[in-house]
Amino acid sequence: MNQNLAYQEEWPEELIDGKVVAMSPRPAWNHVSIAGNLYTIFSNYLRGKQCTPIPDGFDLHLTDRDTFVPDMMVVCNRDQLKHNGVYGAPDLVVEVLSPSTAKRDRGYKKNAYESAGVPEYWLVNPADRSVEVYRLAEGRYVLDNVYSIFPDWMLETMTEAIRNVATAQITYAARNSDFDGFAIHQGDYLALEEHQLFGTDQDLSAILDRLARSDAHQNAEFISIFYGEDVTEEQAQQAEAIFSAACPNAEITLLAGGQPVYYFMISAE
Numbered sequence: 001m002n003q004n005l006a007y008q009e010e011w012p013e014e015l016i017d018g019k020v021v022a023m024s025p026r027p028a029w030n031h032v033s034i035a036g037n038l039y040t041i042f043s044n045y046l047r048g049k050q051c052t053p054i055p056d057g058f059d060l061h062l063t064d065r066d067t068f069v070p071d072m073m074v075v076c077n078r079d080q081l082k083h084n085g086v087y088g089a090p091d092l093v094v095e096v097l098s099p100s101t102a103k104r105d106r107g108y109k110k111n112a113y114e115s116a117g118v119p120e121y122w123l124v125n126p127a128d129r130s131v132e133v134y135r136l137a138e139g140r141y142v143l144d145n146v147y148s149i150f151p152d153w154m155l156e157t158m159t160e161a162i163r164n165v166a167t168a169q170i171t172y173a174a175r176n177s178d179f180d181g182f183a184i185h186q187g188d189y190l191a192l193e194e195h196q197l198f199g200t201d202q203d204l205s206a207i208l209d210r211l212a213r214s215d216a217h218q219n220a221e222f223i224s225i226f227y228g229e230d231v232t233e234e235q236a237q238q239a240e241a242i243f244s245a246a247c248p249n250a251e252i253t254l255l256a257g258g259q260p261v262y263y264f265m266i267s268a269e
Helices: 029-046 102-106 108-116 152-163 204-212 233-246
Strands: 013-016 019-022 052-055 072-075 085-087 092-096 120-125 130-137 140-148 166-172 177-179 182-184 189-193 196-201 222-227 251-256 264-268
Touching (some): 029 052, 029 072, 029 092, 102 108, 108 120, 108 140, 182 196, 189 204, 204 233, 222 233, 233 251
Parallel strands (some): 092 120
Antiparallel strands (some): 013 019, 052 072, 120 130, 166 264, 177 182, 189 196, 222 264
16 A cells, blocks of 8 residues: 555544544445445436435534534435535435444434434345334334245245145136136136136035045145135135045134135145
8 A cells, every 4th residue: 555645545434422423434345335225216217206316425513523524315404405415314324234333323323313313224234135224203113024035945945845835716707708628607707726627516615525535635734724805704614624624634723814816725745
């Protein structure tokens, strides 16, 4: 490194609780990339709107004792934007966590943003690929949601588990037709299994019983029955009783799905 003081790099600083604190001069590429991507997303979304996204590197003069450099922020009051920074509470602050800043971002800074009245605060964690969203409620931050991206190994496990789940639905015929060898009459109950027509019947209990005795349900350990908005409580309990009798080795769960069109949606695993 050049030892000439005229060419020494400046270390960015923050004012935290009245004390000057040096920031890391070289954040990791992942950190820079995430902050840049967030700014681009918000910039595209807010184009032509009142609010303005502010990228990393611009000072936030939050209070007389606190001047931070957030990884990104959004300001909707243009009067807060000055040539040397943002003055007062922005509408959104985003901090990207790193090992050296995580404690401060979760601790002092979070409390400072809360006290200053920043309506929304995001903590982006590159390590577990998650975003924690805090919203101000009655002067205190409340964790509103956590958004995560599952790691590849977990997605593979979930995908494999989904392959072992069989699905079936019961709906009705809106008109007379012939389909896949079945003569369908208006008002018939239609049973679908794995998106293929399984059978038809004019009696709901009969088609439920036939479906319950299919191989997929006979070999299942767990069966979940979601009943739709047009199904009465009595019909739902009858469906549960039919599957319990036909599949004695399976654990049956009855749930109010409230779905339209489909009387029943059934999963077996």
